[in-house]
Amino acid sequence: MSKDPRVEAALNHWAPRFVANGIPLTDFQEVTASIERWEDWCSAWADRGAIHEEMGRQALDAGYGLSAGEHLTTAGVCYHFAKFLFVNDVEQMRATHMRAVECRNLALPHLLPPGERVEIPYEGKSLYGILRKPADIADPPVVILAMGLDSSKEEMGAYERLFLERGLATCTFDGPGQGEGEYDFGIRHDYEVPVGAVVDFLEGRSDVDAGRAGLWGVSLGGYYAPRAAAYEKRIKACIGLSGPYDWGAVWDSLPDLTRNAFTVRSHAANEEEARDLAKKLSLNGVAPEITCPIYIVTGKLDRLISYTDAERLAAEVSGPVELLVIEDGNHVANNRAYRYRLQTADWMADQLHAAG
Structure with missing residues (x-):
């Protein structure tokens, strides 16, 4: 069979x-x-x-x-x-x-190091995250990890470790339409709103330096993170992994599994309503607002999101940019993780002046 x-x-x-x-x-x-x-x-x-x-x-x-x-x-x-x-x-x-x-x-x-489940006030309810801090470093900078369409904070330990080892705290959170957030909140295109709520929360902590906050996003989070960095200026550096430039433009080529998940997680009544929302997830006119340093990663063998989306984003941002195109990389280049995971963690540590 x-x-x-x-x-x-x-x-x-x-x-x-x-x-x-x-x-x-x-x-x-x-x-x-x-x-x-x-x-x-x-x-x-x-x-x-x-x-x-x-x-x-x-x-x-x-x-x-x-x-x-x-x-x-x-x-x-x-x-x-x-x-x-x-x-x-x-x-x-x-x-x-x-x-x-x-x-x-x-x-x-x-x-090692331990983690803390955190509750982030958001639109009268809460988003949930995991905060981890590197050992023996006072007031470390912090990297906010933004999920994609089908990832959640429970999957992110391998990424957290790389930042923690370099003296960076991590705040991995489920945003609207993601993980624990998908039940109360539908997907939204203006991801600077939930990211702003996370930064507000971190500013209220005495054990991390929210004045040195970076943002990391994977897959659809590779759209969310640049979008948020464009308008949430408290973000000092951004990493985007295999994100779409224009989600609506690739909608018809996406797997049925992906379109169905987006429809459900956007709380849309049907696929047409989901398609209309997908069209709003675009960096057209947004990319020039990105002024913080950004590191963009893509794989040339990505069959979900073309590497040309990353090239377009890199060409349009207004701040310093690093673009890594992995010739034999698939979606998020997870088949060549050693080509970018350590490198992006080093870069973020440099941008946020980590002590690790």
Whole structure:
């Protein structure tokens, strides 16, 4: 039996991301080999997540905090990938997502350095994030990590580590239409609004230097971060990974999984309404407002967002720009993570004058 085209699409576009962001290779191979129908995607990944969760809870009970943190983080990543595009069954998706959140929250006190779940006031309710600070550094600069369409804060440990090792605090948050934020708030094009709320929150903290705040965004977050940096001038440096220049312009070429997820997470009544919102997610006329330093990464083999979008953004910004085009990189170049992850972390540390 041939695999469901939706399963094939998920693997063709995102396979390297799973392993680069914390899924053990054998888990990836075994779970994906077992799935024929998209309807079985969420439960198959949740079953694997449960194995790691059980080991994490056993380690907690035995007093092995470091091991518990690692097992529970892996469980959270498994549960995240169970739900990442599973919008065809929102009830199942949300229940699995809550398991990801629970496991990551249980892991946070046992990480090196530890993490703190934070609640960020936003439009009368809250957005949720994870704040981590490098050890033995007072008032570190802070990098705000912005998610894409199908990522969430529970997936971001691999990226957080790179900044933390370089003396930068991290504030990874789920914005509108993302992770925990997707249930109360739909996607919005003016992402400077939620980013502004995060900076406001950080300015109220005494343990990070919000005057040295950077912003990082991945995939659709590679649109959100530059957009926010254009208008939220408290952002001192920005990294954009494989973001679209104009989401509406690529709408018809996107996988069905992606369009469906955008429709659900934008709280649109139908795909036409979602398409209308997608047209607002454009950097046309916005890019020249970006005056802070920006580092843009793209892969020439990206089949979701053409590398030419990154080239156009780089040509139009008004501030200092670094453009890295990875010749054999796929979407977010996760198949060549070593070509940009360390380099962008070093760059951000330089821009924010980190002490690490």
